[in-house]
Amino acid sequence: MGKIQLLTDSLSNKIAAGEVVERPSSVVKELVENAIDAGSTSIEISLKEAGLSLIHVTDNGSGMDEEDASLAFFRHATSKISNERDLFRIRSLGFRGEALASIAAVSKIELWTSDGEEHSTKIILDGGNLVEKSVAPLRKGTDIQVAQLFFNTPARLKYVKTVQTELGHTIDLINRLSLCYPSIAFKLEHDGQSILRTSGSGDLLRVISDIYGMATAKKMNHFEGESADYKISGYASLPEVTRASKNYLTLFVNGRWVKNYAVTRAVIDAYHTFLPIERYPIVVMHIEGDPYLTDVNVHPAKSIIKLSKESDLTDLVRAVIRREIAGKMRAPEINEKP
Numbered sequence: 001m002g003k004i005q006l007l008t009d010s011l012s013n014k015i016a017a018g019e020v021v022e023r024p025s026s027v028v029k030e031l032v033e034n035a036i037d038a039g040s041t042s043i044e045i046s047l048k049e050a051g052l053s054l055i056h057v058t059d060n061g062s063g064m065d066e067e068d069a070s071l072a073f074f075r076h077a078t079s080k081i082s083n084e085r086d087l088f089r090i091r092s093l094g095f096r097g098e099a100l101a102s103i104a105a106v107s108k109i110e111l112w113t114s115d116g117e118e119h120s121t122k123i124i125l126d127g128g129n130l131v132e133k134s135v136a137p138l139r140k141g142t143d144i145q146v147a148q149l150f151f152n153t154p155a156r157l158k159y160v161k162t163v164q165t166e167l168g169h170t171i172d173l174i175n176r177l178s179l180c181y182p183s184i185a186f187k188l189e190h191d192g193q194s195i196l197r198t199s200g201s202g203d204l205l206r207v208i209s210d211i212y213g214m215a216t217a218k219k220m221n222h223f224e225g226e227s228a229d230y231k232i233s234g235y236a237s238l239p240e241v242t243r244a245s246k247n248y249l250t251l252f253v254n255g256r257w258v259k260n261y262a263v264t265r266a267v268i269d270a271y272h273t274f275l276p277i278e279r280y281p282i283v284v285m286h287i288e289g290d291p292y293l294t295d296v297n298v299h300p301a302k303s304i305i306k307l308s309k310e311s312d313l314t315d316l317v318r319a320v321i322r323r324e325i326a327g328k329m330r331a332p333e334i335n336e337k338p
């Protein structure tokens, strides 16, 4: 007799959860990204104990009908891609169809969702096993509660840090998503206390003010520009407003937060000698390019992105930011043409 056996679904979901669901903020990320993909204009996130006891996300997006609600928790169940060609022109944040199955495997879930057509569907799962499926009153959108995260994986629970650290990760995440999607009204609450609220007005500068404060927002300059392949826009601080870390250089490519060394370098270069040593500007940059230039098909939790024609983009970034900053500074050192 051979020794190989196929793993059960429940076991393979638990293994996948080890990769996708590292900490409470990973769950929040997946749930909020699903809400964004569903076209929501309002997303409320409420946490208890930094999300370890409860993560509750409510959206006003497309919702799901009864059939989709039941399928959503299966591994590789997705409405976002259907063939190989789709894989190379991804516009949604999700596409692997893994998140809900993985989260469900390591928590207790209560989902309430409706596409606005008929009744809502309510589903309760415990460690990925169906406990209840029922009909609930109609309310368009999705409401999902993830309770007792890692209750059945004590080893993972041991790696979770303090409430303050875990909460910090989620605040960083929601700040970034707010800067990425100014047209969505985000609300983040922790143990009943409001942490962040954005208006969803579509005005990026207003979100910058909500997150970094009004005084900082007043020192931010708008920029935009385009090359053959890329379009950039956003806000960059005057050199008098700096921070000690590069973490305030926030980049988005096609609606996705990314880290990219070359673009970060180009921004810093553009400030040239205006920055004091070891100080960095505050920049929020939205980059748009054809999806075929940006390979998002990397590891689910990794935000480092591969870009084609990267030097075309870095030239654009350097020129646009330099023109903006130099224009405001009357700078003899900068003689390069924009």
Ligand code: ADP
Residues within 6 Å of the ligand: 030, 034, 035, 038, 059, 061, 062, 063, 064, 068, 072, 073, 077, 078, 079, 080, 093, 094, 095, 096, 097, 098, 099, 100, 101, 141, 142
């Ligand atoms: P993916 O996002 O990669 O498709 P998920 O496991 O995160 O995989 O979700 C599975 C499917 O469930 C999604 O493709 C989507 O159709 C549906 N879904 C999940 N969350 C929501 C939501 N908040 N609103 C509407 N549909 C949702």
Ligand code: MG
Residues within 6 Å of the ligand: 030, 033, 034, 093, 094, 095, 099, 100
């Ligand atoms: Mg998803």
